[in-house]
Amino acid sequence: QFPRQCATVESLRSGMCCPDYFPVFGPGTDRCGVSTGRGRCVQVTVDWRPHGPQYIHDGRDDREQWPIRFFNQTCRCSGNFSGYNCGSCRPGWSGPTCSQRINIVRRNLLDLNAEERRRFVNALHQAKVTIHPDIVIATRRREEIFGPDGNTPQFENISIYNYFVWAHYYSVRKTFLGTGQQSFGGVDFSHEGPAFVTWHRYHLLQLERDMQNMLQDPTFGLPYWNFATGQNTCDICLDDLMGARSNFDVSLISQNSIFSQWRVLCEKPYKDSGTEGGPIRRNPAGNVARPMVQRLPEPEDVAQCLEVGVFDTPPFYSNSTDSFRNTVEGYSDPSGKYDPAVRSLHNLAHLFLNGTGGQTHLSPNDPIFVLLHTFTDAVFDEWLRRYSADISTYPLENAPIGHNRQYNMVPFWPPVTNNEMFVTAPENLGYSYEVEWPGRALHVTEMITIAIVTALVLVAIIFAAAACIVRVKKNKDELHQPLLTDQYQHYSDDYDGIATPSQSVV
Numbered sequence: 294q295f296p297r298q299c300a301t302v303e304s305l306r307s308g309m310c311c312p313d314y315f316p317v318f319g320p321g322t323d324r325c326g327v328s329t330g331r332g333r334c335v336q337v338t339v340d341w342r343p344h345g346p347q348y349i350h351d352g353r354d355d356r357e358q359w360p361i362r363f364f365n366q367t368c369r370c371s372g373n374f375s376g377y378n379c380g381s382c383r384p385g386w387s388g389p390t391c392s393q394r395i396n397i398v399r400r401n402l403l404d405l406n407a408e409e410r411r412r413f414v415n416a417l418h419q420a421k422v423t424i425h426p427d428i429v430i431a432t433r434r435r436e437e438i439f440g441p442d443g444n445t446p447q448f449e450n451i452s453i454y455n456y457f458v459w460a461h462y463y464s465v466r467k468t469f470l471g472t473g474q475q476s477f478g479g480v481d482f483s484h485e486g487p488a489f490v491t492w493h494r495y496h497l498l499q500l501e502r503d504m505q506n507m508l509q510d511p512t513f514g515l516p517y518w519n520f521a522t523g524q525n526t527c528d529i530c531l532d533d534l535m536g537a538r539s540n541f542d543v544s545l546i547s548q549n550s551i552f553s554q555w556r557v558l559c560e561k562p563y564k565d566s567g568t569e570g571g572p573i574r575r576n577p578a579g580n581v582a583r584p585m586v587q588r589l590p591e592p593e594d595v596a597q598c599l600e601v602g603v604f605d606t607p608p609f610y611s612n613s614t615d616s617f618r619n620t621v622e623g624y625s626d627p628s629g630k631y632d633p634a635v636r637s638l639h640n641l642a643h644l645f646l647n648g649t650g651g652q653t654h655l656s657p658n659d660p661i662f663v664l665l666h667t668f669t670d671a672v673f674d675e676w677l678r679r680y681s682a683d684i685s686t687y688p689l690e691n692a693p694i695g696h697n698r699q700y701n702m703v704p705f706w707p708p709v710t711n712n713e714m715f716v717t718a719p720e721n722l723g724y725s726y727e728v729e730w731p732g733r734a735l736h737v738t739e740m741i742t743i744a745i746v747t748a749l750v751l752v753a754i755i756f757a758a759a760a761c762i763v764r765v766k767k768n769k770d771e772l773h774q775p776l777l778t779d780q781y782q783h784y785s786d787d788y789d790g791i792a793t794p795s796q797s798v799v
């Protein structure tokens with residue numbers, strides 16, 4: 294959550310987190326790369342607008358008005374520069390002056406060849422065991438951050454992948470209300486509100502960027518898992534991908550997969566440390582107590598969800614109806630209608646995994662999380678493209694805490710608002726998805742309407758054809774009749790051997 298350089302008594306006391314870009318000039322002389330025009334140290338902007346009624350403990354949580362409880366000054370970078378010290382480039386840009394455009398392609402995991410699969414699995418494992426070069430995490434709440442002696446900042450190193458896990462956990466954990474008091478659970482900075490899509494988008498971008506740096510490969514892109522193929526099996530649960538099922542325990546991963554060795558972080562809820570626990574549990578389609586989550590979404594569900602044209606609707610929560618966000622998140626049925634009994638799309642895919650990946654405070658521990666969310670993000674990006682990124686229904690205020698449009702997403706640093714992620718990815722964030730979207734099948738009512746219209750058109754054609762035939766027949770008859778009837782009569786009645794002009798013209 295914070296750069297290592299800011300995890301000091303001085304930085305915390307001053308509230309300033311503006312690390313040097315080029316420390317050669319001496320400490321504090323090149324804050325945010327100011328000497329080379331990369332950026333400068335400014336006051337943090339926070340969202341003070343009211344939040345929704347779900348959160349009732351204002352003043353008790355470090356995540357309120359993020360990140361002001363920890364720091365009130367940050368780097369603001371110029372142009373395409375970015376990062377905690379303006380030492381990197383904005384997504385979509387690269388090169389020493391961040392002036393080269395780049396595009397990263399996120400592909401279907403199942404389309405990777407054997408070598409690409411091996412490299413991706415190895416990269417994830419490397420991220421799991423490599424200490425994050427820049428970021429450390431706070432292991433105590435703000436009021437205890439200086440440690441028992443008041444002089445030892447309580448921060449820890451964490452691996453790149455575990456930081457990804459921890460950030461999700463920190464965003465969903467309950468509000469601590471004091472020793473012996475029950476923590477408050479009506480709070481979630483990354484789910485059940487409009488920030489669901491923007492928060493997870495940034496979360497993935499940050500992992501992708503960290504892995505690019507780790508691999509020294511700026512072209513590295515996270516693949517996706519199309520969980521809506523209509524099959525009710527985990528098709529990526531193979532030993533060369535996310536790990537097959539163990540032969541010895543249905544809820545464990547096969548020992549042929551490196552992921553069987555991964556240990557779960559944040560298993561003991563509400564203890565802020567990066568200690569690892571037991572193995573990843575996963576039993577796809579194995580929740581016999583809840584048959585509804587023993588299946589995966591259908592392609593048609595994605596197609597229907599993309600027809601929901603309004604981004605979000607009041608109360609901007611998990612009971613919103615006709616909201617694209619609540620539909621892709623999976624609290625509404627795929628057509629957008631809210632139904633408390635329904636779990637669809639993203640939520641259904643989580644619950645289908647039935648184990649570590651199905652519990653909000655733990656789910657990123659299972660690497661399937663990454664792939665499940667890249668696909669969810671692909672759906673979001675397709676929605677943004679289809680509806681020209683219409684942000685008008687993204688609320689500025691009264692969304693659940695953390696979800697207002699201008700709120701800085703918790704616990705990211707430097708501060709980044711939900712707003713900044715509400716843009717089409719290829720043009721603004723430098724990545725795109727290689728994906729084909731399913732066409733929408735017709736509803737019964739639409740099929741009936743089409744059948745009726747077709748029948749009416751057919752009847753009309755038949756009538757028109759019949760009328761035509763009758764007319765042609767009549768015309769034909771008219772052609773022959775005068776010779777045989779009227780005129781013949783005239784000729785025969787008073788025939789004198791010379792036809793009058795009127796009689797000779799047929």
Ligand SMILES: O=C(O)c1cc2cc(O)c(O)cc2[nH]1
Nearest residue numbers: 636640643650651652653656
């Ligand atoms: O019960 C749900 O709908 C549900 C479970 C679950 C797990 C998870 O990690 C999420 O990110 C969301 C989610 N929803």
